[in-house]
Amino acid sequence: MKKFTGFTENETFTQIPDSFFQQLLPGIADLDELKVTLYALWRFEHMENPIRFLRRQDFIGIVAEPDPALEKAVLRGSLVRVQDEAEVLYFLNSPRGRAAADAFARGQWKVSQDAVPSQPPGEHANIFKLYEENIGPLTPMLADALKDAEQTYATEWVAEALEIAVKNNKRSWKYVEAILRRWKEEGHAKKQDGRDAKELRGRDVTRKVEDFLKR
Numbered sequence: 106m107k108k109f110t111g112f113t114e115n116e117t118f119t120q121i122p123d124s125f126f127q128q129l130l131p132g133i134a135d136l137d138e139l140k141v142t143l144y145a146l147w148r149f150e151h152m153e154n155p156i157r158f159l160r161r162q163d164f165i166g167i168v169a170e171p172d173p174a175l176e177k178a179v180l181r182g183s184l185v186r187v188q189d190e191a192e193v194l195y196f197l198n199s200p201r202g203r204a205a206a207d208a209f210a211r212g213q214w215k216v217s218q219d220a221v222p223s224q225p226p227g228e229h230a231n232i233f234k235l236y237e238e239n240i241g242p243l244t245p246m247l248a249d250a251l252k253d254a255e256q257t258y259a260t261e262w263v264a265e266a267l268e269i270a271v272k273n274n275k276r277s278w279k280y281v282e283a284i285l286r287r288w289k290e291e292g293h294a295k296k297q298d299g300r301d302a303k304e305l306r307g308r309d310v311t312r313k314v315e316d317f318l319k320r
Contacts, residue, residue, distance in 0.1 A: 116233065119150045129183060137174035140167050142183045149197045156205045156214065158194040192216050232263045239267045240276045247278055258285050 133139045144167045149157050164171035178184045185196045185206045196202035208214055232251050237243060266284040
């Protein structure tokens, strides 16, 4: 067994609903069910898509055989499963997840018309790690600045700006931030427009699903 080196202060974290610990965890005796439930919570938390779902194959590698564990999670009510002629999708049993599952079951949207599940977050997507590897140790003030930047710019932008700062021997956040601001206003305007358009489309899909649920 490879020993875990420990959690860091600057990695991303996943929010777990209190009801998981209060209602679900005491009743879960099967380790595989626990694994798929926690994995689903992690994946859904980090998805950017307005409609968030997973497929069976997304759980392969988390447990040896995902079907029995997924069946238990569905029967327990942790996950919602919906199937049509071509797809079997799993949603979180939350207001958003139930609305999306119901809309899918009624044919209101198709997977081919919407984004596929977001890829799992990885170390490459952690701008805190990128900063420490390229610039230096983080302070609480810098961590807050990076959190703000994470909401404004694509991670690829931050990585590219950090690389430029290192090449120019300007290892400071002010320099990196200046590059990002210039790109947003000038050089990377088209990329930012695409990012904004994607966010706008996502909000529109979410609104349609929520409106459908209210009918």
